[in-house]
Amino acid sequence: MVNTKIANASRRSFLQGAAGLTLGFCLPAIAAPAGAGKAAAPAGQPFEANAFLRIGTDDSVTVIAKHLEMGQGSYTGLATILAEELDADWQTVRLEGAPADASRYNNLFWGASQGTGGSTAMANSWDQLRAAGAAGRAMLVNAAARRWQVPAGEITVRDGIVSHRRSKRQARFGELAADAAREAVPASVVLKEAKDFRLIGKQAPRKDSVDKTNGQAQFTQDIQLPGMLVAVVAHPPRFGATVRGFDASAARRVRNVVDVVQIPSGVAVLASDTWSAKKGRDALQVDWDESRSFKLGSEEIVARYREMAKSPGLVARRVGNTEQAFAGAARIVRATYDFPYLAHAAMEPMNCVIRLSERGCEVWNGEQMATADQSRLAAIFGLTPEQVRINMLYAGGSFGRRANTHSDYVVEAAQIVKAIGGKAPVKLVWMREDDMRAGYYRPLFHHALEAALDAGGQLTGWRHRLVGQSILLGSPFESMMVKDGIDAVSVEGAANLPYAIPNLLVDLHTPKDIDVPVLWWRSVGSSHTAYSTEVFLDQVARAAGKDPVAWRLELLADHPRHRGVLRLAAEKSGWGTRLPAGVKGTRRGRGVAVHESFHSYVAQVAEVTVAADGTVKVDRVVCAVDCGIAINPDNIRSQIEGAVGFALSAALHGEITLKEGAVVEGNFDTYRPIRIGEMPRLEVHIVPSTAKPTGVGEPGVPPLAPAVANAIGAATGKYPDRLPFRAEDLRA
Known part of the structure; x- marks a missing residue:
């Protein structure tokens, strides 16, 4: 049961209460709780149940979306959540972007700020929009009960029709809109059980597709x-x-x-x-x-970062005693990885x-x-x-x-x-070249890792040093997400490494004199930390003589959701079976990676063919995703598929380079996305879950490049230590 209360304020607001979800409503000025002595709403007046729902006398159901629709399916997801509890007819549901008003439309995970990002749209709206839909439904039911003089408990709602079976009466939402606007906001609402969902978890058609196809969508x-x-x-x-x-x-x-x-x-x-x-x-x-302009080139920045990595940085995480673990190691494995600046390169500059x-x-x-x-x-x-x-x-x-x-x-x-x-x-x-050369970029990073193995091949120590610019310093998020000099997004995916390693150290250098504008890029820090940790783990597994999947499962004993997606991806990919041979002169391999970002878990298995000249063809990618309750399974698959293409573009081609401080690349001829012929065969498998939904727009990106790199390693024995992959590093 979800508690509600009427807010006697000039603006509606939804607030997350300590004992559950508390909804604040302010209905239109013409409306009042039943019995309050005010006149009925004028004919044609829509029923504004709360800040997120408006029902017209034409039966239209308008969901006010507080999150931007930029291709990730948020409009459809938000509408699905609310329409499910409202029991609306999906055909009548439409979306409208919310105005800028943080008092009503704040991102609940960001405090008093309204915005879209961090794959939070569904997660922070789940309870809120379910309650909004349920409250609107209850008010329609109460209006019908009052009109027909029957108990509200005998009334049912389905597909936008309110019915009373015993008296054989029914009314459409639009017919009840004016009466519903007179009803009091319910003190509490009961949400559906998952077994009763009719939209959530089903293939509800996207709400933006038709308008984008026929040109009616407004950009x-x-x-x-x-x-x-x-x-x-x-x-x-x-x-x-x-x-x-x-x-x-x-x-x-x-x-x-x-x-x-x-x-x-x-x-x-x-x-x-x-x-x-x-x-x-x-x-x-x-x-x-x-x-006073910045005049360093990319190679000079990388050289500076490598020099900084020779000395300790600020500690982001420390477990056990790494000095002792490395001093007593039977074998030490070392690797470094370099990641370039990347442009966002959105279709609309x-x-x-x-x-x-x-x-x-x-x-x-x-x-x-x-x-x-x-x-x-x-x-x-x-x-x-x-x-x-x-x-x-x-x-x-x-x-x-x-x-x-x-x-x-x-x-x-x-x-x-x-x-x-x-x-x-x-x-x-802005022209494409404006955004490519005068915009913001995923930071360039250098990673240095070391692993200690004992005589039995067990992983006893892990050291990970990162060097790169901070996205958060100087931003409004600095006070919340920079602690003791550590930018949380610089080390995410590294400082929260899930593997059971008894002695672990992660530290960070954040250079302050690199004046290249940087910004979060799809999957943020995990876009580089997943690569370094997952590729290095494969290299260590090779040194220890371990199977990459079996060893990960062993090290993830305390992380069942990581294990769940890893097992599913391995099973569906045929892990452990022999790959068919490629054409003469090519080498084939299969690689795996698993990563959690934005509270969602994704494992991917990639199959590749490496030609004698070092060029890489990704043949197949099998993905398993656990993002909690699957609100729209088809949209989840689409987002994972898009993430694979996006991440593969970066792995194969993506690089913003500076020459004497000026960006070299200007358009898609020099900053190349993958072509359709480079897209692999792709499978997406969704783990059934009863957990609350989490993000899906970004989590599909991090595992792709390391899974491909590990497949390259399996095929050639060479693990790429810089992105994008370069043929000269992989020639036979």
Whole structure:
């Protein structure tokens, strides 16, 4: 049973209480609890049951989604949770992005902040939206019971129809909407048992697919406002450079160019259309002051990190006595791994529309960090946060890029609007090259690992040293997630290593003088820690003469969910059977990796073919995932499949390189995703679970590259120690 209470406040809020989930409601002003003496709602008035649910007299059920839909299926998942408890007709359910209002739509895992990220959408909404749907259902039932003068306990609800079997009466949701708006919010609601689910765990069709197919889905690029100008910005070629001066005469001569203004991040060209703005930007003559710019190249950064790794860092985790374990070791295994900067490379580059008016500021954006963006925009324009209205649109991917706590491109759009005195709405458009060369990146990292084995081949000691930039330092999350100098996301996946190792040390160096902008990238720290730990464990298993799956199972005795996905992936892949031989001159291998991230568990087994020239073809990947209750199994499979493709792109090709501080790559010709012919045969198996749902957008990424690397190791005896894989490292 879930407790509810009426909140006599001007805004609805949902709060997680200590004894369960407490829901606060504020119904429309025309509505009041039954018997309160107020008039009925006017004809046509929708029933706003709470902050997340609106039912129209046309039977439409609108779920207000507080999380951004950027391709990961969050809209469908959120609607499924609420519609299940409401017993709505899935065909009538629609989605609407929530406005920026952390008092109602905060991410419950982030405190008083509204945003999408960390694979938290389903997990933090599970109890909340179930209760919201159940409360709406109860109010509809009570309205029907009052109208028909029958006991509420005799009324049933199914597919948007409220029925009383004995009297053979029934009504659609829309017919009861006005009456339901008069009902009191129930003091408590009873949630369904899993055996009664009719939507959760089933293949409910995605709610965004049709609109995205027929062109009705609204992305930022689709927004057109009267008098709107399009802005394209010239950014400095190196991080930290500034504008010393510029000549806009040639840019202003470009047809349809309206204005050229300097802003803190560069020089903006405004025109009536995107192409004209780009042509004007290309015609600009900008004199950049690079006296304080960052000028190191990637190779120099790696060399510096390797030098730092020779000395101890700040301790992230210590178990037992590693000095003693290594001093008494019969054998010591060592390895190092290097990981490059990576771009997010979302299909939709950054963009944002902002309009000023007498009432304040209105924004159209694929909005991922509503509270941060709202606060920064309010500061720029001298407004209160409530005067900044944000319209959440679809986003064409993100992978962390739009979850920027510095609000970089949103702030840039606002600065352009301010520079022109707010005389016109502005759509800021970043080209692919802008985001590739002036954006944010997954940090470059160096890892150094050592393992101690005793005479019996048992793993007695483990040392892991990481060197890389912090994502959290200087962000609003620093106070929560940086402790004693340790950035939690730098060491996640390493400091919480699940294997039973009696003596373990993980330490970290965080260089402060590398001025490359960094940001979380899909699966964040696990994107590199899973590779180093899982590939190194295979190398140690090889040295100890152990089977990689059997040894992992032994070391994971206290982690049943890790073991569950590992066993399932091994079984479905045919682990232990002989692979068919490849064509003459090729080598074939099978590799495994298992990793937990965002409270979900994923194991993957990869099969590869390595040619004599060192090129790698991934033939097959078998995945097992445990993410708690599978809200939408088909969407889970889709997300794991997408994660495999995303991770494989990085493993085979992904690398942002710096030359004297400037980013070399600019578009998909030089920062190449995998082609369709490189995608392996793929199987996804979901572990049945009764646990609360956890994340699925990111956890499929970490195990892919190490599983492939371990398959390469099995085929060739060579374990790649740098990403992306390079043919010259693997030649026969």
